[in-house]
Structures are given as C-alpha cells and as structure tokens.
Amino acid sequence: MTDAQPKSGGAAAIKRMSVTERHALHKRWDQSLNTLAINVPYISFLGIDFDRRGDELTAILPFQDKLIGNPFLPAIHGGVTAAFLEVTAVMTLSRQYLWEKLENGELDLDRLEKGEVPRLPKTIDFTVDFLRSGLPRDAYARARISRAGRRYASVHVEAWQDDHTRFFAQATGHFLMPQKRV
Template sequence: MSTTDQWLKQVLAEARAAGDPARLAAVVPYAQTMGISLLLAPEGPHAGELLGVMRFGEHLIGNPVLPALHGGALCALLESTAIFQLLWESELSATPRTIGLTVEYLRSGRPVDTFARGMPTRQGRRVTNVRVEAWQDDRSRPIAVASAHFLVHSDEGPAKLEI
C-alpha cells in the first residue's frame, strides 16, 4: 500500500498549524455531503479533545416515521471520526485503510447533531484497533458504538522481520 498521500500530509500540516481540524474534514467531499466535521472539545474534562460531529440535516434520516437517523449515516460518522483521529493524533506512515468495522446500534438517533470520539485500543505496527462511540446530548448515553480495525502499515517504511 502507499504512504500517506502528499496532499493529505499538506492539509494535515495546515490544519494543525491553524489549530483547526475542520480543515481536514473540509477536503473530503463525502464528509461535506454528510455534514461531518471535526472540532476540538471546548471545555470541561474533555477540553481540547478531537471530536467528530455530524450536523443534523433531513438527508440523514433513515426512518421518517420516528424520525430517526439512518444506520448507514451513523456508521459513516463512526468510521470517519476514527480515521480523522488517527491522522490527527498519530504520525502514521500510511493513510489508514479500513479493514473492517462492527457497529452496534444502542438507541435510535434523534434528528439532532451527533458527536463521536474514538479510543485506540491497540496500536500495532500494521494494524490499529479503535473503539468509537457516538452520542447526542449526553455523552454517557451512546447511541452507537463501533469497533474498527485499520491497516496503517506502509511497505515503504523501515524493513522489519515479518512474522
């Protein structure tokens, strides 16, 4: 697989220099279409933490009767947040590629803004595992959680013995 894309490295450096992670999300057309962005938690115990946010829009509705957010939209927020976070918080030798993810839907997503935050559970040389939670008003009541694993290995990195 390829090393981190040059254009992405540049966007990342600019976003970091400006202290504005939203610039990173702004270059991904799908994130723009969905209304997915990034922000730094403003205050409280989590101040300064990178969060994914999906601003509510009618186009995210999956069940118009309730109404409730589409499971696929929540899945996208969880996966995007994990990838953005790996890019923002680690120095990867390659752009993370999703190997797989398992999403559990815990509560129906109401038609409001949704936030997400990932916790890397294992950062290996080739694979990183992340647990991501999505919530709305109350962070202690997640509406969906995902465990995801990403390929973060670059073949162009230093040669090491493969097991």
C-alpha cells in the same frame, strides 16, 4: 508524502520551540487537518465537523433532513451513523499517525497545508452496535485508539446526542496502517 526522506529536526525541533512557536505549530496543524477533512467529499456531504480540545478530538454531525433513515420516527439513517463513527475513528487514528510522522520528520507540513493528501489508515473491518435510534438532532462522537501497531490498529468509538452517558451507537474497527513502500 509521508515517505519523504527524513528531514533534520522533527521531534527535537518541536521540543526546542518556544511556547509561542509551539502554539503556532498546533494552530497550523489543526487547520491543515481540518482542510484534509473538508477536502474529502463524503465528509463534507455528511457535514461532519471536528473540534479538538487538548488531545481530545470530538466529531460533530449536525442534523440535516437528508440524514434521515426512517421518516416515520424520524431517525438518523443507520448507515449515516456507521459512516459517522468510521470517519471519527479514521480521523482520530490519522491525526495520531500523522503527528508521529511530523515528529520524525517524514511529513512535510507545508505540503499538507497545500492540500496534498497523505496516505491514511485503511479500514479492514468495522462493527457497529446500534444501541438506540439516532434522534433528529446533532450527534457527537469520540474515538479511543485501543492499540496502534506498526501494521494494524484497533479503534473503539462511541456516539451520543443530548446525554453523553447514553450512547446511541458504538463501534470497533481494525485498520491497516500505511506501509513504507519497499
């Protein structure tokens, strides 16, 4: 879908929009990206939700018993924590990437809204630091794109629970950006 012929409009058309039109576009945009996430079975399986405020995306992992990795503590499974961080990193990176595609007219919002899955960044490697055990309650994560190149991107992501200043896990990953098919 992202490889479609550039349409007229794109960034210029978005700039020409009125405040109301732009607001409506962002609403459609958020909804179609949430649909994109919900349509990924593994994201739904973990129960991950997203909340965008301005340009900041927060991923939420509501606690469920099935996420427990150590029933004696109890604590969230390290694999779940790793997956949560990775989903957050990919979603943050994808949003930026897809928005650029929308601006340059290569992404068709109608098709995204219909649930068509565009090509997304692929994880090359992902390194997780487990700083403390994940408690049996909701967790939150935010990612920062350290570098977004044409081919590779580097993303750092941090997760916390009750106290935003005390991360329970952090990770850095490298991603392969979708390449134009030659």
